[in-house]
Amino acid sequence: MDYTRGKWAPRTAAAVALITTLTLTGCGLSSSGDQEAATDDITLRVGMGVDVQSLDPPNFSLAADFTRLDLLYDRLIELGEDGSPQPSLATSWEQNSDTEWTFELREGVKFTDGTDFNAEAVKKSLERAAKSAQGSGYLGVIEEVEVVGDYEVKLHLSEPFSGLLNNLSVPVSGIVSPKAIDEDEEGLGSNPVGTGPYTLESWDPDELMVLKRNEDYWGEKPTVSTLEISIIPEASTRFSALQAGDVDVIENPPPSELDFMRESDALTELIEPKAQPVFLGFELEEIPDVDVRRAIAMAIDKEAIVEDVLEGVGDVANQGLVPPALVTQEDDPINIDYDPEEAKKLLKEAGVDEVTFDLVLPSSYYLKDEEVAQVIKSQLEEVGVTANLVVQESGTWFTSLLEHETQMYWLGWGMTAGDPADMLKRVFHSEAVNNMSGYSGADEEIEELAVLPVKSEEREATINEIQRRIVEEDVVVVPIYYSTNFYATSSSVEGFHTTRSTLWDLTEVTLKQ
Amino acid sequence: MLAYVGRRLIGLVPLLLIISFIVFVALEMAPGDPVTLLLGQNASPEAVAAKRAELGLDQPLFTQYLNFVAHAVQGDLGVSYRSGRAVIDELARTSGASVTLATTAMVLAVLVGVTVGIVSAVKQYSLIDNITRVGVLALVSLPVFWLAILLIIGFSVKWPIFPSFGWGTYNHLVLPAIALSTYPLAVIARLTRSSMLEVMSSDYVRTARAAGIPERTVVMKYALKNALIPVITVIGLQFGGLIGGAVLTETVFGIPGMGRLMVTAIEGRDYPVVRGVVLFGTIVFVVINLVVDILYQWVDPRQRGA
Numbered sequence: 001m002d003y004t005r006g007k008w009a010p011r012t013a014a015a016v017a018l019i020t021t022l023t024l025t026g027c028g029l030s031s032s033g034d035q036e037a038a039t040d041d042i043t044l045r046v047g048m049g050v051d052v053q054s055l056d057p058p059n060f061s062l063a064a065d066f067t068r069l070d071l072l073y074d075r076l077i078e079l080g081e082d083g084s085p086q087p088s089l090a091t092s093w094e095q096n097s098d099t100e101w102t103f104e105l106r107e108g109v110k111f112t113d114g115t116d117f118n119a120e121a122v123k124k125s126l127e128r129a130a131k132s133a134q135g136s137g138y139l140g141v142i143e144e145v146e147v148v149g150d151y152e153v154k155l156h157l158s159e160p161f162s163g164l165l166n167n168l169s170v171p172v173s174g175i176v177s178p179k180a181i182d183e184d185e186e187g188l189g190s191n192p193v194g195t196g197p198y199t200l201e202s203w204d205p206d207e208l209m210v211l212k213r214n215e216d217y218w219g220e221k222p223t224v225s226t227l228e229i230s231i232i233p234e235a236s237t238r239f240s241a242l243q244a245g246d247v248d249v250i251e252n253p254p255p256s257e258l259d260f261m262r263e264s265d266a267l268t269e270l271i272e273p274k275a276q277p278v279f280l281g282f283e284l285e286e287i288p289d290v291d292v293r294r295a296i297a298m299a300i301d302k303e304a305i306v307e308d309v310l311e312g313v314g315d316v317a318n319q320g321l322v323p324p325a326l327v328t329q330e331d332d333p334i335n336i337d338y339d340p341e342e343a344k345k346l347l348k349e350a351g352v353d354e355v356t357f358d359l360v361l362p363s364s365y366y367l368k369d370e371e372v373a374q375v376i377k378s379q380l381e382e383v384g385v386t387a388n389l390v391v392q393e394s395g396t397w398f399t400s401l402l403e404h405e406t407q408m409y410w411l412g413w414g415m416t417a418g419d420p421a422d423m424l425k426r427v428f429h430s431e432a433v434n435n436m437s438g439y440s441g442a443d444e445e446i447e448e449l450a451v452l453p454v455k456s457e458e459r460e461a462t463i464n465e466i467q468r469r470i471v472e473e474d475v476v477v478v479p480i481y482y483s484t485n486f487y488a489t490s491s492s493v494e495g496f497h498t499t500r501s502t503l504w505d506l507t508e509v510t511l512k513q
Numbered sequence: 514m515l516a517y518v519g520r521r522l523i524g525l526v527p528l529l530l531i532i533s534f535i536v537f538v539a540l541e542m543a544p545g546d547p548v549t550l551l552l553g554q555n556a557s558p559e560a561v562a563a564k565r566a567e568l569g570l571d572q573p574l575f576t577q578y579l580n581f582v583a584h585a586v587q588g589d590l591g592v593s594y595r596s597g598r599a600v601i602d603e604l605a606r607t608s609g610a611s612v613t614l615a616t617t618a619m620v621l622a623v624l625v626g627v628t629v630g631i632v633s634a635v636k637q638y639s640l641i642d643n644i645t646r647v648g649v650l651a652l653v654s655l656p657v658f659w660l661a662i663l664l665i666i667g668f669s670v671k672w673p674i675f676p677s678f679g680w681g682t683y684n685h686l687v688l689p690a691i692a693l694s695t696y697p698l699a700v701i702a703r704l705t706r707s708s709m710l711e712v713m714s715s716d717y718v719r720t721a722r723a724a725g726i727p728e729r730t731v732v733m734k735y736a737l738k739n740a741l742i743p744v745i746t747v748i749g750l751q752f753g754g755l756i757g758g759a760v761l762t763e764t765v766f767g768i769p770g771m772g773r774l775m776v777t778a779i780e781g782r783d784y785p786v787v788r789g790v791v792l793f794g795t796i797v798f799v800v801i802n803l804v805v806d807i808l809y810q811w812v813d814p815r816q817r818g819a
Contacts, residue, residue, distance in 0.1 A: 047678075050777075053595040061551060061595050061781070133564045137555025189597050205596065205606065206769040206777075207680060232678045232767040236662050241677040244669045395545035395782055402549060413554070426555065433561075434554055 042511050043226040044493070047238045047250040051206045051231045054189035057174035058128060058135030063414055063502065066171040068229070070503045071211055073174025073194030074219075076103055076122065077165050079501070083326065083418050084455060085165040088219075089117065089175055089195065098160035098451055105151040109218045111177035113193045119147040124178040126155070138167040138417065160451045162459070166417035170501070197222050197506075206231050222506035223495075242267060242488055248511070249496055253488040255368065258311050261488055268491050271313055275500040276483040277321050278314075278366050278412035280359070280376065282476060284438050286407040287357065291350045293475040296408075297336040298343035299383040300376055306481050309371050313486050317479035320467045322420040324482075325500070327467075328460040334468045336475070343383040356386040361410035362397040366483065369410060376480075401436045409436055412483060416501050420463050421449040428470055439476045442466045514807075521803050529795060530582070536791050537578050540784050547782035551594055568594060581788070590792070591785035593778075600789035603774060608793065610680055611770035614762070615755035617686055618693035623748060626698040627741075630705025634713065635732060645702065652699035661692040661765040678767035689766040693759055697751040704747055708740040715739075742813055749805035753798040 052068045053061040060069060076090035085093075090103040109117040123145040129135035130142040141161045146154040157164065167173065180193035192200055197217045201210040211227040230247060232238040238250040239257055243266070253261070253269070261269040280300070282293050306316045315323070320334035347353070361373050370391060377387040387408065392400060401409050413423050426432050429447075430440035445466050452459035470476045485498040495508035548565050549556070556564075565571050569580065584591065590600035633645040668688060669677035675688050712718060713736050721731045760772035771790055778786035810816045 054597055056597075059597065061553070063553075133552050133556065133560045133567075136557060136560045137553070140557060140560070186597065204769065205598075206773060207767075230679065230767065231769075233773065234658075234662075234765045234767070237665055237678050237765050237767060240662075240665045240670050244673055244677045246669070246677050246679075393545075393780070395550050395780055396543075399545045399549065402546075433556075433558055 041226075042224045042509060043228065044224045044249065044496075044506070044509060044511070045228045045230065045247040047230050047232045047241055047247040049231070049233055049235070049238070049252055052209070055192040055200065055203075056188035057125075057172050057176060058132035059189060060134055060172055063416055066416065066502065067504055068209065068211075069171035069174055069192075070196070071198040071227070071506075072192045072196045072200065073171065073176065074196050075169055075171070075173045075175065076105075077169040079166070079169045079418050079499075085169065088169075089122075090168075093165070095453075096154075099157040101155045101157075101164060102148070103153050103155065105153065106218065107151050109195050110216065111179070111193050111195050112199045112214060112216075113177050113179055115177045115179040115193075117175065117195055118150050119153045121175060121178045122153050123147055124181060125175045126173065128176075128181065129173060135172050138170055138172050162450055162452055162454050163417065163419040163421055165454065166419040166422070170417045171503075198227065201226075220507055223509050224506045227506070239488070242490060245490065248493050249487060249489045252486050255311050255313055255486075257488075258313070266491055268489050268493075270487040270489060270496065270498070271484045272487075272498050273315065273323065273325065273500060274483050274485045274498070274502050275323055275326055275415040275418055276412050277317055277323060277479050278410075278481055278483055279317070279321065279477040279479045281409045281411055281437050281478075283404055283406050283409070283436070284476065285404075289350055289352070290475055291346050292352055292355075294336060295343040295346040295350070295352075295383060296380060296385060297475055297478040298339045298346070299380050299385065300478060300480070301338045301379055302480050303338070304379075305372055305375055309375055310367055310481060313367060314481040314484055317481050320464070321471055321477065321479045322423070322463065322467055323500075326415065326418060326420050327463050328457075330464055334464065334471050336472060336478070340379075340382050347384060352384075354384055354386070356388055357407040358390050359387045359408040359410065360390045360392060360397060360400050360406040362394040363391050365394045365397070366410075366412045367486075372480070373410060402433065404436070404438060406436070411436060414483075414502070418501060419454065420467075421446075421454075421459070424449065424463070424466055428466070428476065437476045439470070439474070441474050441476075442469055518803065518807075521799075521806075525796065525799050528799065529792060532795050533581065533585070533788060533792060534578060536788050537574065537581070540782075540787060541574055543782075545782050547594055547784060550782050585792075590789045593786050594783045595778075595781050595786075600785045603786055604771070604789055604793050607769055607771045607774045610768050611756050611759060611763070611772065614686065614689055614693060614759060614768065614770060615752065617690040618755060618759075619697065619748070619752050621690055621694040622698035622701055622751070625694075626701030627705050627744065629698075629702040630744075631709055631732065631737065633702070633706045634709035637710065642706075645706075649699045649702050652695045653703075655695055657692055657696065658761045658765050660695060661689070661762055664688045664692055665765070680766075680768045685766075685768075689759075689762050689768060692765075693755060693762045697748075697755065700747060700751065701744060705740065705744050708743050709736060712736045712740045738812055742809065745805055745808050745812065749801050753794075753801045756794065756797050 050062065050064055052065045055068065055072060057069050057073055060066065074089045076088060077085045078088040080086040089106050089109065091106050093101060093103045095101050105119060105122065111117060126139060126142055126145050130139040141157045141159060142155055143158045144156040146156060148154050174194055176188065177193035180188060184191065190203060197214055198211040199214050201212045203209045209229040213222060213225045232241055235252060235254045239253045241247045242250045258269060261267045287293055302316045302318060306314050318333060318335040319329065359373060361369050363370065373389050377389060380387050400406055401411065413427060415423050424446050426434050428435060428439050428442055430443050445462055448462055449459060452462060471479060485502055487498065489496055492512040494510045497505040499505060548561050548570065552561055552564060569577055592599055593603060629645050633642045636642050665677050665688065668675045675684055679685050718731060718736055721735050759770060760776055763770040763772040774786060775790045778790065
């Protein structure tokens with residue numbers, strides 16, 4: 001699996017599976033007619049750690065909200081397996097100029113309240129999202145949505161932005177029924193009306209959400225007909241609930257149970273890549289000497305961290321900051337190799353002897369943050385650098401980073417739109433709010449990305465040039481690992497998958513009895 | 514009596530004002546910014562500024578406080594920054610589970626704790642007494658979340674008798690109530706025992722015994738009533754703590770109660786919700802204390818008219 005799992009690859013897979021099943025059944029080799037019977041009426045019970053706050057796309061509050069928004073709302077675009085934009089509610093599109101795009105829309109689609117999906121609906125939804133506080137982070141560049149025909153819109157942008165299609169695929173860009181917006185905009189958070197494969201049946205916040213398959217869905221229907229999403233905040237309880245058979249799938253089981261899961265016949269672990277690097281960053285003003293930063297990078301043994309601390313729930317980040325599937329790979333991997341002897345030499349040459357730096361990290365935000373930081377601390381000690389671990393509650397930690405109250409920091413960056421340019425612009429452009437390092441060495445190239453077409457050779461090369469500079473030359477950050485989606489399922493569940501954008505793929509789920 | 518209750522409830526008003534002001538100041542001083550947390554990593558500075566103005570967070574602290582009070586007296590505690598739902602509704606949604614859980618746990622703790630305490634005192638230094646004292650020490654020292662996880666592994670996974678998480682049926686209540694009751698149970702048992710021992714050695718009990726009153730009547734009627742006075746105080750205090758303080762139990766068992774509401778709100782710096790939960794907790798605490806005071810008067814005639 002290469003990139004965000006769209007609904008296309010599974011469709012092919014499902015077709016193959018279907019043909020195989022039919023053939024086998026026809027030959028009398030299999031007695032399993034039950035598999036087809038099961039596809040009609042599958043209830044999947046999922047245990048999640050946190051609940052959604054709002055089901056109104058532009059008012060999402062956590063990226064975790066996207067899993068549910070994705071099921072309720074379609075977007076104009078979806079991402080294919082290779083990360084390329086694929087038709088969804090838009091059937092085709094064309095870039096007229098740097099700042100103008102035309103989209104042809106799908107006809108015959110209805111919202112679940114019976115309203116027709118058309119150009120007016122797109123205008124209303126996207127302009128609303130572009131102006132909303134959260135939505136503007138993705139779509140703020142949209143100045144106007146012009147209705148050209150019933151099923152044709154023109155998007156006018158305030159500045160060139162080649163990542164538009166990617167951002168239109170993010171659940172925040174979900175198209176909402178215009179009637180629902182007019183009648184009860186405030187209520188959209190709990191009464192979602194989209195065109196998606198599911199509708200909301202009931203929702204008790206922090207407790208249980210029940211989604212029913214939209215039987216009139218225009219696209220490929222998921223096999224799961226009822227989805228019961230329970231909120232179980234404590235990882236060990238989620239795991240017990242899975243063992244007890246109270247749920248079929250859980251997110252983030254306790255990593256300490258990995259060995260148990262690997263040996264168990266009743267449970268299966270699911271570790272699939274997602275578009276998120278987790279890295280150690282430097283506050284450049286505090287640690288101005290690039291050789292000191294390079295020495296610290298050389299002192300960190302990433303493989304030991306991923307293998308021993310994360311127990312394989314993550315991939316070693318030795319191919320740059322951008323997870324390798326998201327950008328063309330060059331022959332020479334973007335990385336600073338582990339070399340503690342060279343690190344000591346560098347520090348000696350820099351005239352640094354016994355230094356102490358603060359490392360600010362969240363108490364538990366990514367996987368095992370404190371344990372990972374402890375290992376980094378002990379690795380740095382080997383070369384004579386003392387890391388003073390400052391563990392903060394997640395809200396405090398993020399503010400500390402924004403206010404540059406750090407020397408070294410721990411951060412991950414999820415690329416929900418699947419476009420590395422987006423992360424580079426938000427974290428490494430000198431004017432970016434989230435430029436925690438205070439870096440300004442790649443502004444020109446980062447700005448260039450906005451006009452280069454997505455996936456073009458030139459753009460990929462520029463992305464690599466920028467990340468080589470950030471990681472190897474200027475050593476602004478040390479990528480440690482690429483995150484993975486981590487789920488566990490009971491072994492009766494087959495075909496449950498996640499995408500790089502952390503969404504669920506329910507198009508080929510089957511339940512064995 | 515009614516006048517007394519009225520006076521006490523009126524006294525609640527300045528208390529609520531002071532507490533809400535303390536919460537305001539504390540939240541202002543706490544690190545972390547609600548707007549950056551709300552809008553996330555992708556928000557533009559303009560969007561952050563606009564949201565701040567929309568939420569009124571750009572106003573001076575005292576103005577914000579006055580606005581809050583002006584709305585609160587009309588029963589409007591504001592709207593959650595995160596979910597957009599009214600704080601009052603959030604409290605209504607979560608308080609049911611919290612009160613039910615706390616009450617069940619408390620009833621369990623009182624029934625078992627008082628019984629164990631009496632038996633232990635009456636049979637001082639017997640085997641039962643020794644077992645009880647060790648048991649009580651163990652229960653006080655048990656971390657609730659650990660016990661909760663053990664209960665789930667034992668009674669949901671190994672022997673699937675009760676559901677492992679969730680809320681809504683009596684079955685869902687059993688394990689969390691047991692987990693939550695252990696600490697107050699131990700405290701009540703220990704206090705009942707020592708209080709009973711003290712009363713049992715007092716003059717009037719000796720006199721009652723000398724008068725030939727059956728031991729059972731002496732213990733249950735004469736001694737117990739006096740011995741319970743300090744126990745009632747502790748029950749009141751523990752109960753108030755349980756309603757807002759069942760965070761760990763609610764989290765481990767996935768119960769949609771106020772403890773979890775509070776923790777999520779603090780993590781997200783959802784100020785209106787934090788204030789709402791604190792005020793609700795204050796009211797509950799005061800009301801429980803009032804009930805305790807009334808109970809005193811019932812148990813101890815000397816307090817009447819005080």
